Amino acid sequence: MKLLTIVGARPQFIKASVVSKAIIEQGGLSEKIIHTGQHFDTNMSEIFFDQLGIPRPDFQLDIHGGSHGEMTGRMLMEIERVMIHEKPDRVLVYGDTNSTLAGALAAAKLHIPVAHIEAGLRSFNMRMPEEINRILTDQMSDLLFCPTQTAITNLTKEGFSDKPVKILKSGDVMQDSAMFFARRASKPEGFNISDGFVLATLHRAENTDDRIRLKSIVDALNIIHNTVAPVLLPLHPRTRKIIEETGLALEVNLIDPVGYLEMIWLLQRCGLVLTDSGGVQKEAFFFSRPCVTMRDQTEWVELVEAGANVLCGADSCLITAAVRDGINRIVQDNEHLYGGGQAAPFIADHLSRL
Structure with missing residues (x-):
């Protein structure tokens, strides 16, 4: 064929x-x-x-x-x-x-x-x-x-x-990839944060193109970084430009986007994942990390039902509270969901x- x-x-x-x-x-x-x-x-x-x-x-x-x-x-x-x-x-x-x-x-x-x-x-x-x-x-x-x-x-x-x-x-197949490449994970250049940090991603248009939602998310990231745990945010140039143009200030650890093997390394060492990505929600689960999702819905409803993922939308208070409650919790895949x-x-x- x-x-x-x-x-x-x-x-x-x-x-x-x-x-x-x-x-x-x-x-x-x-x-x-x-x-x-x-x-x-x-x-x-x-x-x-x-x-x-x-x-x-x-x-x-x-x-x-x-x-x-x-x-x-x-x-x-x-x-x-x-x-x-x-x-x-x-x-x-x-x-x-x-x-x-x-x-x-x-x-x-x-x-x-x-x-x-x-x-x-x-x-x-x-x-x-x-x-x-x-x-x-x-x-x-x-x-x-x-x-x-x-x-x-x-x-x-x-x-x-x-x-x-x-x-x-x-x-x-994302779980196949995570398991296969876990042993090849590599540390990002210039990384100097202790384990237990919050690994964040932010790119979805519904968040970045809506000034109100974006401000609320940036506020949450800053609060978490200053009061809960250090936040590491690999930020795509497009999102970085939007944040700068809107006059918002991120008070977190910013790095350029990383490769998949570097992302796995970060997932293995973080205390929680904070994301608006679809795939990263699952990647957090594959590495037993709790996830807080900055979206109003998710296609991965089984993770919410299993208590591995919390949906918070763009609400700054909900995001901060969910991160505070979930940080460093170990997530178990007892039902082999994937x-x-x-x-x-x-x-x-x-x-x-x-």
């Missing part, structure tokens, strides 16, 4: 690293990779290929910037050209980015079967571009690899059990038997 894999953003590089490895080990499959270029700076893109041993992309589209519609449209055009030339038997897409949607749509228009890894996730917030991408990609896929039972339940409620599709509970690190071999095996 000739597979065409489409990636473009940080979480997709991490997922593809273990699935591509499993595809090679499985045998009987060939894979070519399109990198759309959605994440284009070194720390968000190239470093993952260097660190994780992902095969270099066969096609580099270098598409980034612009509105959602512009970016997705340009990706659709270029991905379609590659598909027409390569004639793959199946297209493999990951997650919920514009790259995911463009790849699935291009394949569907050309009647190429689509396998969606991380299918069935829902935050039930249609203001999130990711939610739109998830829903549409699932609708265009005939093979849905679901990371959790919750994801399968979501698809069942949407009528997928009556559609000509195959729904499989694969587990989460498959225990066997998702990639499961996916490769099923692809080989199609």
